[in-house]
Amino acid sequence: MTESSLTTHNKFTSGKQMNPTLVLLFIVVVAVVMTWILSSGEFQHQGQKVIPGTYQVIEKHYSLTQMLGLGAAPAAGQAAPVGIIDGVMAIPAGIVKQAGLIVMVLFIGGMFGVLNQSGAIEASLERLLGITKGNIYFLVPTLMLVFSAGSTFMGLAKEYLLVIPLVVALMNRLGLPNILGLAVVAVAVKVGYLASVTNPYALSIAQPLVGVQIFSGLSMRLAAYVLFMLTGVAFVLWAIRRHGPVGGTIDTSFSTQPLSLRHCLMMSTLLVGIAFMVFAANQWHWKNTQLSAYYLFLSMIFSAMSGMGASASADAFVGGMKKVLIAGLLIGLATAVEIVLSQGKVMDTLINALVQLVGQHGPYISAYGMFICQLLLDIVIPSTSGQAAVTMPILGPLGQLSGVAPQTTVFAFLMGNGLTNMITPTSSGLLIFLASAQVGWTQWAKFLLPLFLIFAALAIAMLTVAVAIGY
Template identity: 55%
Template sequence: MKTTPQGTVEIKSPSSMGSGSHPLVVLLFILLLAGVLTYLFESGSYQRKDGLVIPGSYQTIPKDNSLMELFGTVADNPAGTASPVGLVDLLLAVPEGLQKGGGLIFMVLVIGGLFGILSKSGAVDAGLERLLSAVRGNVYWLVSCLMLIFALGSTLLGLASEYLLIIPLMVELARRLGMSNLIGLAIVTVAVKVGYLSSITNPLPLTIAQPLLGLPIFSGAGLRAVFFAIYLLVGIGFMLWVIKRAGFTKGADLALETKPLSPCHFIMLITLLIGIGGLVYASNHWQWEKQQLTAYYIALSLFLAVQSGLGANEAAEAFVSGMKKILMASFLIGVAFAIAITLQNGKVLDSVVHSLVSFIGEDNRYIAALGMFGTQLVLDVLIPSTSGQAAVTMPIMGPVGQLSGVAPQTTVLAFLFGNGITNMITPTSGTLLAYLATAQVGWSQWARFILPLVAIFILLACVMLMTAVYIGY
């Protein structure tokens, strides 16, 4: 940290937060790897009923692995057969992924436009000045409180994509303190992932996973609440360490403005807060999907544009400018969907699940619990959807847990830990990529930053699972 001639404080970002490989290169490499996997793994499928896997129903599907399939397409396969994904199908998977992820992509673009209007009006900078003045520059206290609020929203209500609207605010907060976008992104992302790790009453995983194992929905919340508190303390401690390492010192002179907000900025910020509250209510009570959420963001953008005092043309230019900043990153969401499509076209997803489950031991319940956790860690790369992973794995893991002496609640816990930890870093997660796009942070940059915390969380999860097995949870 150093003081500029003007008296303000300049805080250097950690040197480890370089840009690294372009995220498009990373995702295209993973897409190519997915295509290779369709050659290496046998094709097979489980039977399903109402979208859920039927345990013990796995069957292999005949497949021709010859190199000639490189130039064929899966559309030409006779019924009941499979083939590896060729070059044509790899290319077709990208536009198909863009179409499949269109709802999320357009939502992210509109949010970028919304904050383009807020930034152009100066409301964000003015609001953050007042917020930092209110806490007297104690950023450690502010970050801790914000992470607690975000984590509670995710662990109790399942909030995740709703926080896309918050990320630009946290990014601007980090910039105001002289730190990188990465730290602003992490304040939200670490808190959200901590909430999903334990999911005290998170309806997204629990309403699917627990009934499949014969458990009442939201049962066993007491121990999950204890684990949530532990994860949150570690997550907050990690973020405070990062902020201190970046050079910020408690009580530093931030040259904060103390003048009151202008009426225009005050009205815009109040509108934004009310808009966020309405968003949370609508998502949980009316189960809005991405289409309704995007329409909501457009309406909020129009309200803010009218209040900003900008002319119609200037507001439109600000909106488009905000969208342009995240256009390339939004394209990556479509490529991530293309990876899942490739694995589905090659019919190897169920084969991977079947192979991983066969490695889970049945002779020792501690080893079995850790085996289920490790399996969920790997499967989350291929099935990043929380509800989707629950629907595929819980009907299989339940009987495995029973055979090995692992209680159903612990089986659910292994799923929550595996899904939550991998979702912190996997480049196939549309939600994570949307977060990165909104914050304008590259995936490789994020991966280097978050990997130490991922390793710590994996160790904590192993200890917690063995504890749960020991007490018969």
């Protein structure tokens, strides 16, 4: 790393950084405590869908043995707080539950270990920078527009795990730290989900549950996409200008030599592989297991093409996995929060308490209440489709009683869910992005906080407009 890039890196890492593992451990402990101080209760469910008006408090039994985690399992229709032993066991249980996702992340790390060791990525980035003359004001907006379009129109998210190391390496070559490479991808993808112009993962669940046609109400979401994207791009460029090279163009000579045949074939294979993966994931609904196998297959292809030999390729693959190994523990810890709250039967209690924020206080206050409700619920239900299935059946009728149109209810859900997912430490999607870029959560949260607050203000403003025009 050059002297200038070291200086830039220090600007982002100066000061005391809280370990993300400790942050999540603290949240797990808080979740355990909540099962002791909150009432337990349940909604009746129809599959994933919650039936409104069915919340009931459940009898809960307290004892010393229960505190230790040695008590008997509660009978049907009853609850018990989560003990110390059960709280600790929730962590490996979370890792097991997310095993497919963790393996996928490890295999992606291994695959890029092979590509990096072969020199294909470095040579390709050098060639790209030579063509564009390192013009950040061209590269960053173009990349962010492409990434956000994939997420807002098709719901792509995990598919971008393959490109994060590439963009991070590109920023590193320009003398910029990893966090700015991550921002180019993550801010674009999160904005795409926040607007969800035609995102099927959000709209195919949320809109039918409030009685509106899927993909209807396009105008407000499209306006949100344009507004939030312009703001997001401006923020990333501002961060680069403030913490990176002055003027937006790097005063460095880049290679204009064409790629070697080997590197050209490897990068062409990577591009074709990404395109086929996006097609297969949408056409055949590939899950984590199939994606993991696919990444492993690509790793074998790249190892054969690299000419490094079996032993060197295996070492590079293992070295790449080591760099993202911490992601497995973080994902397990994040999932442990959900397990603890569900085991203590306080998840529905939290949902019921938060929806009371909405109430029947007129359309404007109710719309803001929906936004805040979704914002907070995303911490314990970071899944977009899962949160839609849980909250839409409850908030839809409440919104109509308060004069909030169904489309505005969906819009409040998208704003709250999308905004919190940019920063919440319980989101496995964000955690694997951070692991791929080798950026700590507290470092990311500190970097993103100004944009988060700007986006929150814009979301409130757009909700105000939505209510005013009867959207």
